Amino acid sequence: MSDIEAQLAAIAEKPDQKQKLELYRQLLAALLAAPAVETCNAFVDHMLSDEVQLVISRQVLQAFALEVGKLPADIHKSVARHALERLAPRQVSFEEQATVLRENLAAVLEGEEEWAQAAQTLAGIDLDSGVRNVDPAYRLRQNVRIAMLYLEDDDPVSAEAFIKKASSLMGAAKDEVLELQYKTCYARIMDSKRRFLEAASRYYELSSLSGRTIGGLTMGEDEVELALRSAIICTALAAAGPQRSRMLATLYKDERSSRLDVFPFLEKVYLERILRRDEVEAFSATLKPHQRALLPDNSTVLERAVMQHNLLAASKLYNNIYVEELGALLGVTPERAEQVAADMLQEGRLQGSIDQVASLIHFADSEEPLVQWDAQIKALCGRVNDIVEAFTEHAEAAGGRAG
Numbered sequence: 001m002s003d004i005e006a007q008l009a010a011i012a013e014k015p016d017q018k019q020k021l022e023l024y025r026q027l028l029a030a031l032l033a034a035p036a037v038e039t040c041n042a043f044v045d046h047m048l049s050d051e052v053q054l055v056i057s058r059q060v061l062q063a064f065a066l067e068v069g070k071l072p073a074d075i076h077k078s079v080a081r082h083a084l085e086r087l088a089p090r091q092v093s094f095e096e097q098a099t100v101l102r103e104n105l106a107a108v109l110e111g112e113e114e115w116a117q118a119a120q121t122l123a124g125i126d127l128d129s130g131v132r133n134v135d136p137a138y139r140l141r142q143n144v145r146i147a148m149l150y151l152e153d154d155d156p157v158s159a160e161a162f163i164k165k166a167s168s169l170m171g172a173a174k175d176e177v178l179e180l181q182y183k184t185c186y187a188r189i190m191d192s193k194r195r196f197l198e199a200a201s202r203y204y205e206l207s208s209l210s211g212r213t214i215g216g217l218t219m220g221e222d223e224v225e226l227a228l229r230s231a232i233i234c235t236a237l238a239a240a241g242p243q244r245s246r247m248l249a250t251l252y253k254d255e256r257s258s259r260l261d262v263f264p265f266l267e268k269v270y271l272e273r274i275l276r277r278d279e280v281e282a283f284s285a286t287l288k289p290h291q292r293a294l295l296p297d298n299s300t301v302l303e304r305a306v307m308q309h310n311l312l313a314a315s316k317l318y319n320n321i322y323v324e325e326l327g328a329l330l331g332v333t334p335e336r337a338e339q340v341a342a343d344m345l346q347e348g349r350l351q352g353s354i355d356q357v358a359s360l361i362h363f364a365d366s367e368e369p370l371v372q373w374d375a376q377i378k379a380l381c382g383r384v385n386d387i388v389e390a391f392t393e394h395a396e397a398a399g400g401r402a403g
Contacts, residue, residue: 004039017056025063048087115153140166
């Protein structure tokens with residue numbers, strides 16, 4: 001029997017419960033003062049054995065969980081993992097102690113940039129426990145934190161699972177810092193999942209917080225500029241269509257955009273000018289790895305977006321164009337150009353028709369929504385004027401008869 005085992009056995013034989021509790025605490029303090037993985041593990045194993053009453057082991061292991069975070073990182077990780085492994089079969093009895101161990105271990109792993117391990121450690125906390133009352137604000141905080149850790153590990157799928165859990169808790173806690181973290185996570189998840197228009201909207205919302213102080217933290221110019229820049233990039237990568245056009249207009253008219261390096265690209269996209277290859281390559285260099293990933297057809301998100309943009313730009317310049325010429329303009333084969341045009345026509349993002357016999361694409365003029373709205377208002381005003389004039393004539397005629 002080792003020295004630590006002998007000491008633990010001697011304490012277990014004491015008949016007085018208060019004395020046993022005090023002796024265990026003293027031994028724990030001595031072990032942590034000169035920490036070693038083997039002695040700490042032996043202490044945990046003893047506390048979870050049948051020799052120690054539950055009322056004592058809970059109190060001592062709570063103290064252990066609180067103090068183990070002060071140990072050197074390597075020892076802390078080994079001891080905490082061993083303790084969590086031993087506590088797992090008795091999780092219901094030691095929920096609070098396991099929670100403290102997981103929080104401290106996750107903090108160490110996060111500091112070492114072991115993002116996935118830190119997230120998995122926190123995910124092991126039972127936030128829907130039926131044994132203890134878990135505060136909604138705490139549940140929200142942990143779900144957002146886990147999502148942020150998974151995002152750092154470039155795992156948007158896992159991050160989304162936890163941000164969805166946080167969504168249902170947003171109304172339960174009024175914490176501006178948490179709300180900001182949640183919005184940031186949501187934007188990054190939409191970005192990573194290539195739902196670019198949603199991401200752009202979220203990023204732009206974050207960029208509007210310039211100068212605001214939230215929970216003692218002031219949104220600096222760098223953070224605001226990064227959010228605005230991300231909004232521009234995501235909008236440029238989004239599929240062409242009315243929603244994208246509205247977002248482009250919002251960003252282009254924002255005077256802050258003109259100070260960013262991506263503004264020239266934004267300007268050409270907004271003004272529906274054809275993008276040159278060198279401009280596209282320069283813009284591509286600003287993208288994140290997931291934004292440069294290949295799609296199933298072996299093209300990138302940017303290549304697809306530029307192809308659709310240039311097709312729309314061509315529709316403003318030409319009444320019609322041969323498929324072969326369109327392919328040359330887009331830098332793809334005629335077959336690919338025709339397929340892109342067909343998809344956009346079918347989805348209502350391009351107005352026109354394809355003459356497959358002549359291999360010719362005809363572009364149709366489409367009125368902008370505001371032009372249509374103006375026409376409707378003009379027609380309504382004209383109708384109102386007709387009614388007023390008819391009423392006036394009727395009144396004058398009635399007055400003449402009375403005279």
